[in-house]
Amino acid sequence: MAGQPEIKASSCAKCGACTPVCPVFQSTGRESHTARGKLHLFKAGASFDSAYFNDLLAKCLQCGACDAACPRNLRPSEDILAWRARQPFGRDPHGFAKFLTKKVLATPLLQEGGSKALTTLLATLPKASGLRKRLDLLAPALAAPPSLPALPQKGSPRILAYFPGCLAQHLYKDITKATTILAGHCGFELHTPAALTCCGLASHVSGSEQEAKAAARRNIKAFAEGAAGPILTSCASCTSHLKSYPTLFTDDPEMHDKAVAFASRIQEFSTFFLDREGLSTSSPAETLYYHDPCHLRFGPCQVTKEPRQLLTQLNGAPPLSLPAQCCGQGGLFHLTNPDISRNIFSRALAPLAELSQGLVVTTCSGCLLQWQQGLARAKSPLRAEHLAVFLAKIIRD
């Protein structure tokens, strides 16, 4: 068929190692939802004329678990993206929802306006209002912003570049504030370039290569013109995608070099603060669980020990173990496949379902949103917080 992407994974051995690790398969039990099933269809002559195939392309969170499990070092998630990139707009059953979301993510004014409108509504709606309850699910961070301590006053702080990500900039502003407080205790003042935009992950995973490249170009330029040195990040998904920028420019040597230099500056939140001078706590240890974001478990980061070590260092005890399980958010996936997304979340919640109290901590704004919405829907007494917010609340001068 004309327009078919090259099948890089044509040497799939059909071994099935990617099957049990796939969160979508774990939820639906359907072979066609696995990486192996999709690769088989790609090779067997899948067609955008088929409604089933067009919908199947959306049945992937781009979590990277199949890539990590493949003994042949294939990267099925990239093959799925290559097909998404060629999918005609009118054939994607979720095309309009994706288009709208990407437009909002690429337009800070729209995000800020939406966030302000939600805040105003939540402040004025009566507690018993049905609309308020629905908005609480949509905007848990706005509904109950945590109380954080004041910024520490330390003389002559060093400037540190910071990439907060869209959710922390416009919805979970407490993450940005908490990260600023922690950095302040360590003698840094955070600087976020005004020209920065969305990291571009949403565009990338929906196959919009040009949009993803445009976002990357803008961010690379914005940070090249700002403070030198590391770029601190506080969202696992942004971190993973920012570190992957060089893969967007394999056909453009000049941009590739700039992207490599940019990616080498990206410093994930917990690796930055681990063992850093200036952070100490006095609070008694709180019992908590750490949720591993897929974007730190797989892909270019592979950061799983450091958040636990940081929590052990500052909370006085290691977080309790949770099975490594995708939460089902997956960026646009939770919008396009809400039932599967909720089912995947229920698997993540299952080990904690009987608890009467507890705190789940994570380092991804998307996972946090999924956990807070999921816990509210399940009427669970558990809470979920970003690691930065948890630490900022227990930090002392």
Ligand code: SF4
């Ligand atoms: S990237 Fe994740 S959701 Fe997509 S096929 Fe691979 S394991 Fe399944």
Ligand code: SF4
């Ligand atoms: S793990 Fe790799 S080789 Fe095995 S079925 Fe999946 S994609 Fe094919």
